[in-house]
Amino acid sequence: MTLTDRQQLSYIASQAADARLNVELETEGMTLNIGPQHPATHGTLRIIARLDGEQVVWAEPVAGYMHRGYEKLTEVRTFPQVTSLINRIDWLGSFANEVPFILAAEKLMEIEAPPRAQVIRTILFELSRIANVSLFLGDLGVQMGAITPVFLAFRDREYILNLIEGATGGRFHPNFDRIGGLKDDLPKGWIQETKGAVKKLEEFCDTIDDLLFGNEIFQSRMRGIGVIPADIAKDYGLSGANARASGIDWDLRRDQDLPLSYDLADWKVWTHPDGDSWARCWIRLQETRESCKIVGQLLDQIPAGPVMTKVPRIIKVPEGEAWVATENPLGEMGYYVVSKGDLGPFRVKIRSASFNNISIVPWALKGVYVPDIITILASLYFILGDIDR
Amino acid sequence: MAQLSDDTQTPEGATAPAALPGDGLREGIIDTLRNDIGDALIDTLLKPNDDLWVRVSTESWLATGQSLKAAGFTYFCFLSAIDWMPSPFGNSQDDPDDEPKKIDMTIKQGYTGGETRMQVFARVTDIDRHVGITVKADVADDNQVVDSWSHLFAGANWHERECHEMFGIGFNNHPDLRNMYLPGDFEGHPLKKDFPLLARMVKPWPGIVDVEPMPDFEEAADAPAAEAPAGAIEGAES
Numbered sequence: 343m344t345l346t347d348r349q350q351l352s353y354i355a356s357q358a359a360d361a362r363l364n365v366e367l368e369t370e371g372m373t374l375n376i377g378p379q380h381p382a383t384h385g386t387l388r389i390i391a392r393l394d395g396e397q398v399v400w401a402e403p404v405a406g407y408m409h410r411g412y413e414k415l416t417e418v419r420t421f422p423q424v425t426s427l428i429n430r431i432d433w434l435g436s437f438a439n440e441v442p443f444i445l446a447a448e449k450l451m452e453i454e455a456p457p458r459a460q461v462i463r464t465i466l467f468e469l470s471r472i473a474n475v476s477l478f479l480g481d482l483g484v485q486m487g488a489i490t491p492v493f494l495a496f497r498d499r500e501y502i503l504n505l506i507e508g509a510t511g512g513r514f515h516p517n518f519d520r521i522g523g524l525k526d527d528l529p530k531g532w533i534q535e536t537k538g539a540v541k542k543l544e545e546f547c548d549t550i551d552d553l554l555f556g557n558e559i560f561q562s563r564m565r566g567i568g569v570i571p572a573d574i575a576k577d578y579g580l581s582g583a584n585a586r587a588s589g590i591d592w593d594l595r596r597d598q599d600l601p602l603s604y605d606l607a608d609w610k611v612w613t614h615p616d617g618d619s620w621a622r623c624w625i626r627l628q629e630t631r632e633s634c635k636i637v638g639q640l641l642d643q644i645p646a647g648p649v650m651t652k653v654p655r656i657i658k659v660p661e662g663e664a665w666v667a668t669e670n671p672l673g674e675m676g677y678y679v680v681s682k683g684d685l686g687p688f689r690v691k692i693r694s695a696s697f698n699n700i701s702i703v704p705w706a707l708k709g710v711y712v713p714d715i716i717t718i719l720a721s722l723y724f725i726l727g728d729i730d731r
Numbered sequence: 732m733a734q735l736s737d738d739t740q741t742p743e744g745a746t747a748p749a750a751l752p753g754d755g756l757r758e759g760i761i762d763t764l765r766n767d768i769g770d771a772l773i774d775t776l777l778k779p780n781d782d783l784w785v786r787v788s789t790e791s792w793l794a795t796g797q798s799l800k801a802a803g804f805t806y807f808c809f810l811s812a813i814d815w816m817p818s819p820f821g822n823s824q825d826d827p828d829d830e831p832k833k834i835d836m837t838i839k840q841g842y843t844g845g846e847t848r849m850q851v852f853a854r855v856t857d858i859d860r861h862v863g864i865t866v867k868a869d870v871a872d873d874n875q876v877v878d879s880w881s882h883l884f885a886g887a888n889w890h891e892r893e894c895h896e897m898f899g900i901g902f903n904n905h906p907d908l909r910n911m912y913l914p915g916d917f918e919g920h921p922l923k924k925d926f927p928l929l930a931r932m933v934k935p936w937p938g939i940v941d942v943e944p945m946p947d948f949e950e951a952a953d954a955p956a957a958e959a960p961a962g963a964i965e966g967a968e969s
Contacts, residue, residue: 406912413897416920417818418931509791579807579886592806592858599780663842665782665865667808678854678865680813680841682774693809693854701889729910 346668353682366539371399376442376715378407386726387700391707391715396714401707402701408730416690421521421657423449424687428677429515431694432728435474435671437466437506443690445600446679447521452600458460459523459649464603465640466509466518468633468669470541473502475630478723479550482623485720486563491554501539508532523650533641540634540641547631555624563577564620568706569717572710573615578705579698582673584722586613587621594669602668607639619714619721626723638639658685672728674694696728756862757782760802761785761945765797774843786843792851793878795866802881803857804864807884810891811854812870812898815840818924820932845869851877851900855884876901897922 377388377519386407392400392422410432416424429436441463448454456465472485480495503513508527510516555559570580574589586590593611614621614626659681669675673695680689694710706718737744739816757777763784765772771791776784815838840847845894849870856863859914870877889911891902896910899920910917 403825403915406910409912411921414928418928488770548866574885576806579809579884590858597861661841663784665863674808676808676810678811678852682817690811691811691813693810697889698809698886701886705885 344427348416349617350420352516368716369460372659374712376400378404387724387729389707389715389719391712393712394709395521396713398707398710401704401715403703405697405729408726410731412702412731413690416687418686419688420685421659423644424690425519426517430472430727431692431731432670432672432675432696432725433514434477434725435470436512437470437510437516437518437676438474438668438670440517440601441672441677442666442668442675443465443677444519444606445519445668446664446677447634447657447659447681449664449666450662450679450681451521451657452611452660453522453653455523455719456648456651457603457645458527458647459601459651460643460661461474461606461640461692462509462524462528462603462649463519465555465601465637465644466506468640469502469506469536471633471671472630472637473506475626475633476502476546478626479547479554483554483560483721485716486560488554488557488560489519491550494546494549494553498543504580505532505536505539507537518532520650522653523648526613531698533644536641537638540638543687544631544634547634548628551627555627564618564718564721566616566618566620566621567714568619568673568710568721570702570706571615572703574702575617578702580673580702581698582669582671583625584622584699586611587625588617589613594674595669598667600666603674604636604639605641606643607636609636609639612640621722622721656685658683659677659687667693670695671701672723672725675728692731694728694731696724697731698727700724700729741898743946751921756860757783758866760862764795764798768794771795774840776825782863782865784842784867784893785786785867786845786869787856788869789871789877791870792868793880793883795868796855796880796883798854799855799866803859804855806858807886808854808856808863810851810880810887810894812849812894812900812922813926814849814898814922815845821929823915827957843867849898849900850901851894853880853887853890860934870900874901875899879905881905896920899923 374391374393374395375388376391378386388404389405390402391398400675414426415427419427424443424720425440429438438528476495476499481488482493483491486633506516507513509532510518546695570588572588572590575585575590580665591613593609609632612632614625660685661681663678663680664676665676667674676693676694676697678691678693679687703719703722710718747784748911754777758802760783761775761777771788771794772785773788774786817834817836819834821832821834821838840850845867847869850867851870852865854863854865872897879891879901881891882904888906891905892908892911894900895908896913897920902908909915915935
């Protein structure tokens, strides 16, 4: 197709007009407020952005609309009661929140869950990661105006939620992990059902890969946008997929010694050198696939035996301090538990992944264009309960 | 440690994970720190192959951060504080009908000791060597101010804001110590132990319920089984 003279002339004229405009147009500063109620904020996060024309000069997230004071509340609970609170931190992957706290309490008590409980814990942990991240992958499309993926995500996440409900009795807040093991054993037929569901989720990942990651518009909105270099990411304490997308080879499932059964499975830690929005989303897609792989392999390796070790009926955790962090769906989530030998903890510092992940927003949004605010926020992936606690 | 296959390496050919750190590694960290800050390193606690705690003097809080960052601890994990005073309001785990217990108000610090009621503590991680360290420092009772780490680790900015709001600890040279969660004119610092949890003052948490014997142990013996659940449901509805 060749351009006519007329088209060429009008093109040159419009370019000239643009150039004149850019030189002469005095842009006026403007403050743009996003949220607290905005579909892109997954809850109640408010972003204040100071704009110069279409560019962000300065931006600041305002958190705290959902602060529930869990650190204070844990001080008036007994150790077993705390898990029902901390379920609500990252509500899409609830079971994963319980594990580090229980592991910290077990570390202080110097007990360990039986092997069967460890494997089931790991399976449920990875299932909550799949449930959490599959919703992220679906929601990613909505941020850019694609409606279909989110329906697929809600449909396929249901398989996982049904499994979690089948095993624990709760779809969103299992409260299933106990000091010394698990509340209950797996129900009959659960393993076979899980194998089927994991296959469905693998298919979902393939669909999302085609539908979203293969989409030209998606790539052009994501590639090269919101680049975070590795040293900045470490400085802000970015963890999880956000760190690995900046080329930081750091995964707490692999890089620390915890009584969880990741060593029984053969899986990969993915990193990406780019550090842009696309890399962060792509890493999460690969991690969902890896989680499916882990679950599929562990289902064949559940040892026989009890799911609960012998613990006293009234649990008193010996005096001491323990820090345990695990690789949660959103990143590094850890609990610094201080016990004074009482029924309840003396102090619990909850280090949630989203708090650090979102503190980079003022840095990451500097200089970007207005439509990119949404994609960068979406790719950083936060859960409000995980920021505010 | 995970026994991983060769393809655990990332597709981009990043380096394989280093071997798990042992005692030697953590002792080396203490030596490096002592070399840098000298006597300001007050106490250390090393749990072999597990974790490391150090306590430094308040004045050397920033120097410690700099030394650790130079030693490879570039990943900022968290920063917070502990109020070591026992809560004068108890921990709501006693039967509310009993006589209130006398609370022992002696302040007793945890690992690596301390001399003050408040302590700040932070955790930084060396991602290459797979080792983390918890650093603590006393905060003087009459002058609750320490140096800010926010120019050292950008992530400390928000953590210090939260810490200032919750514990009332000031941070020198912090760019912006506004409240994070609470309204700007909120009085008090909620995570201090002497800040009452009002909801618990009004109605004690029935934490004791958990350690009562199950109903079927006692009540089933002296009450007819059919009546007890019916009464419970009535009570719930009214």
